[in-house]
Amino acid sequence: MTDWTIERTAEVLLQAERTRADRGPITDEWPGLDLATAYRAQDVLLERRKAAGETVVGVKLGLTSRAKQLRMGIDAPLTAWLTDAMVLPAGTPVQVDELIHPRVEPEIVFVLKDRLAGPGVTAASAMAAVGAVHGGFEVIDSRYRDFRFTLPDVVADNASSALFGIGPVGLAPGGLDLSLLGCVLEVDGQVVDTATGAAVQGHPGQALALAANSLAERGLALEAGWIVLTGGMTDAVPLRRGSSVTVRFAGLGGLTVAGV
Template identity: 65%
Template structure:
């Protein structure tokens, strides 16, 4: 992985157009202090997606410098409904580190989050390296070692979850925390397009979907991730986790709420009330 260039600005109080390093640090500071802020594009109106991904990568570099370990990638905006809402027709890609992992059944650490929302995910554990371009869903699935159910807790650094696609990409696609379910299933044993899930909060079913909500099939999302990385000279590495995107809408999680995702084959994943 090669470092991306950014302009180092010291002593400024906020972001100016072109200040990649400053933008990355401002977002990391908002995460650390649990302080929601306005979108970057309010100060940098012509921010494009390429530069937004450069900000995201710079933030990853700083996470690794402070001791976090890169463990995979996640896709955002993979459902057609979310894409329509954002007025886009493509997903986003972001990074996962070991600091984002929660044990199954653990309470949600609200002290680390601003305004968390939960969404169920189909998660791949990679057995082989997967490098684009030209990766298909079938090729991608052959590189998967095992499949898990999961819950991702997204947590935007932007006030009221209001942002553009460029803002979201710079903010690592609203990364927060995630938990994997206890079941590990070989991909050939699953009908992933029809794998169903009910998302439940405090015993109340909030939403339901199948794997088809994720780009038509979760393997399509995996292939898309490999091809997006391939365009940047990167690949999905063996042992990495890939969160393929929310199957349902993200549901706001109040303090003390118990969240459960009930999958047809992949079992139940829970976050305890705390």
């Protein structure tokens, strides 16, 4: 028997975020937390954010790289919600003390011009719904100690969401080979990693299709105007006070986020 519920799961994770207090995985205490239940908890958490005045602006994908999937023992990415409270305006530093253990990863970002609803969405039909492609980054901040969690844990935690930034350069997808689009990740001016869009499910459009089809299983769709973070192209790097992380994309410019 357990006193854990979907509602309690959402509240515990929201409270951990608000108080900046990490904790052990919920599955340590509730082994019965499965993926479907975790998504229901994620949706309850979103409803509480909306009740507090936040607005949904899009979705993010997590665990889109094959290496991360193998590490977690899954064969598809996970989806989570983006709200307006997570937007980090250009040039705005991150108050590190307001988060638990922030990390930064580069992302290829889509802004949708059309609604995209599954099932049966392919990479080609997904890309037809994209209005603009941007470079961007996500600041992730798991509520679990040492980023230790199972797949249901991280889904319930809205895929470690915290903040995200989008570069000012937005290009139509038609002239871009996103599988070859390169990215450089720098910490304090030193290159620490590189990647191409192929790191994201072989092509970011494939990740977008998977998101649409996954949401369809829950009776949901991607809406026109939404932002989609397609998944980290490299491993995330810690963001520390007094340090900065820069992401540079071929043809899409660069962004820098500083920790203060």
